[in-house]
Structures are given as C-alpha cells and as structure tokens.
Amino acid sequence: MSFRLKMNRSAKKTDSNIVLALDLPSDQPQSLLSRSIRILEEAHSYVCGVKINRQLVLPLGLFNGVQKILSIAQDLELPTIMDCKINDVGHTNRTIAEYYYKAGFDAVTANPFVGWEQGLQPVFEVAKQMRRGVILLVYMSHKAAEEGYGQTIQNPKTEQLSPQYLTFAEKALSWNADGAVVGATYPEKIKEVYRILGENVPIYSPGVGVQGGGVEAPIKAGARYLIVGRTITLSENPAETVKRVRDAAKRCLK
C-alpha cells in the first residue's frame, strides 16, 4: 500500500486529519522516551499519523529509542513521518532516507531547494523501491520563511518572475511527491498552493497552536492534514486537547 493511501485510510478509520508531532523539548532527556510513548498512547485514537523530528532522534538514537516508538505506532496502525527535511547531496540524501525507511518510517520530508539531479532524485528512487513516501517542503511555518520560500525568483527558461513556493508546488506535482508542507500560519499561501496541487498532492500544515496557526483557516484554504505538536505534547491532558483540535478540524472539513 502506498504512503498516500495509508494516510487516507488511517484518516478515514480514525475520523481525524491530525498528525501528532512528537517534538518534545529537551529539558528532561532521561524521560523523553517514556513521555513520548505515554503521549502517543493517550492521544492515538484522535490522530491519523505520527511525525517525529530530531528532538527525539538525536538524544534517543534512531535504532534504539525511536524504533521503539515506531513499533508502537505500527501496532496502533498509525503511519509515521520522519521530518528530517533532507537537503544534502544525492549520495548522502539516499543514505539518510534508507536509514529512516529501514528503521520503519513510512515517509520522510525533503527540501526541494536542493533540486533533482544528484539532489532529491535518489530519495524518490529509494522511496519507490521501498514503497515509502516523500513529502516536500513548500512553505514553512516560521517568520523568516519569507526570506527563502517567499522570495521572488526568475524562471531560467521564460525569464518570468514568480514566488519560490509556487515553483516548489510545481516540483511536488511533477516529481510526484506524496505530500506538500505549507505552514498553517500562512493560509493564503495554502490557497495558492492548493490551486496548483488540487487533490493530486495532499497538503500537510504544521504550525497549528503554539506557532500561531489556527485550525479553520488552513483547512478552508485546502490543507488535508494538520500537524500539531506542542499544543498536544505540552498539554496537561494530551488526549482531551487532541480530541478538541480533531473535533474543531472535523467541523471545518464538512
């Protein structure tokens, strides 16, 4: 089953479009693994997928701690995304993707800024071989996203000017990516990207909650999945919080 289909089925089954970002802060490293597992087990009924970042990979190790979380997510039938934002040269990109896929991740994120040849081509190749997913960054959720993702670039062929993120959306389409990341903090960008991608490449929207993004605006603009992290992981009652966000999102999806 392709990653895209896996996400789709999981969203239907759980009746949720929320991806849980297990990005726990680093202040208590000794309890990172147990806290991550507890939050996942408490919140799992209300999420359709799990995203992990270097907040867990670096202190816990990929094949030690993180693999334990992946195995629990697999038991819960939740697809997993490694948010590694691949942006190196080809042979290193391939190695990074291979290790994450081998550890059990269903998808990785990657930065289209590095381009295709000797860039992301090897990542898409290994994804195809191993039947996993690649999600491309199109517009990130932070303030300075404007400096890079929002800059105006000149098309080398037509010499026409256009925003960087729209060229990234076009790459997501032509490279047949399994998802495109656009920050929930920029719903107007989601709308523009959705006009290019339609239902061909689902939009994943991070930055909901602590980073300032809402629930309604990104979904109305065309986001398929909301990525929610600290709002849930730092909450006193993760299950209650994620249920509230999931229910709010459900109302918008109708």
Add this chain to the structure above:
Amino acid sequence: MSFRLKMNRSAKKTDSNIVLALDLPSDQPQSLLSRSIRILEEAHSYVCGVKINRQLVLPLGLFNGVQKILSIAQDLELPTIMDCKINDVGHTNRTIAEYYYKAGFDAVTANPFVGWEQGLQPVFEVAKQMRRGVILLVYMSHKAAEEGYGQTIQNPKTEQLSPQYLTFAEKALSWNADGAVVGATYPEKIKEVYRILGENVPIYSPGVGVQGGGVEAPIKAGARYLIVGRTITLSENPAETVKRVRDAAKRCLK
C-alpha cells in the same frame, strides 16, 4: 578559543588545509565505528579537522558511537564539524544545534535558505553561548545545485536581480558565520564568493575527488579548506592518499 581560531591553529600545526569527511557508505554497518576510527587514526597527521554526517549519526547514534569518534578527535586536537545542514524552524534548529554541541562538535553547518527570524537566529545564539561555530551553505557541490543555489532571485528592496548564492554569501558576512561552503566542483563560484567574503569568512570546499572537484582550482579561487571524503575513506591506504592530497593542496597555497 573561537571555532575559527581553532581551525586556523590546527591548520598551522598540522600544515594541512584538508578536512576529513568521515562519510562511510552504509553497506557494512556492523564495522562502521571501527572503520571510522581506524581511518581517523591513520589519516590524522595530514588533516586539520574532521567532518561527520548522517552516514555515521543515524546508524551509530550521536551519544553512543559518534561521541567515541569525537573524543578521539579531541585527543588528537582536531576540531570537529557536524554537517547537519540545519534547515528547520527556529525551536527545532536550536535543539539540533544544542545536541550536536553538547555531544562535543565544534561547529555545525546550516542552510541560510531558512532565513534569520525563527530560522537560524537561534542557532547563532546558542553557538555564541557555547562558543562554537556555524558554517553556512553558499553553493553546494552537486549537479542540481544550480536549481536552488544557482537560481536568480529578485532583491525585495531594490528589485534588482542577483544569483541566490551571492545573497547567501552576504548573509554569511552579515550574520558573522564562521565559514561558508562552496563546492570544489564550481571554482568560478568560489571566486565570486571570495570577492564578497575575502578573509572575513573562510571558504570550505567539499566535492574534491569522487564528486569531480580538483585540488588546485578551488584553492586558487579562494577556498581556505578542502573537505575530502570518499577519496580518502574508500582508499586502500587512507594515510598515503590524504598525504598526497595535502601535499598537492600545500603546493597551491604557496
């Protein structure tokens, strides 16, 4: 001592401007640690620093295997660079840098494409607090570097067009980076970047050897350090190979 000074002193002491990239292929994971240590011990007299990438971090773990290599590098008085190419949102970027610095790395690499506010500012802040280095990517060594690093962008204030990599070189200068990466495969770009950076920000040049870059062209164009990986690590006699590259580089530096 600042990272920049540490590199400078090490280059003088070892009479070498070669940074050893310990990017071993993933085909024999069980012997990765021992092979890495053997190559480092054999080659150390002819290199001024060591660069590590996800080829080692993902299979070995940061605080298990990689820290053992860092501790050997420290005993050999060689500065260490984590080539993590940071390109996430600010709070994650800070966490990534903190973990690598805590493990013992003297510097990290980062992608200026993510911008300053809530982007790389937190990385430079934590580098300052912990007295470590930040090296920015300005033009990478692979073919598709042209798609991103080589694209033409419009200055948002002046509306003038300029190459992306020159704006990155200007960021390296104004953000007071400790180094700038420009691929050895593009000596003409090194020359242009050197015109902006001069002796203020040293240029690190990867892609020498297997990726097609030479030794003479990047140095003559202004590269201060050459990053050499597979040419050494895949060689039958790493010490002999690195000595040969070091000697060739020395002749060009005169």
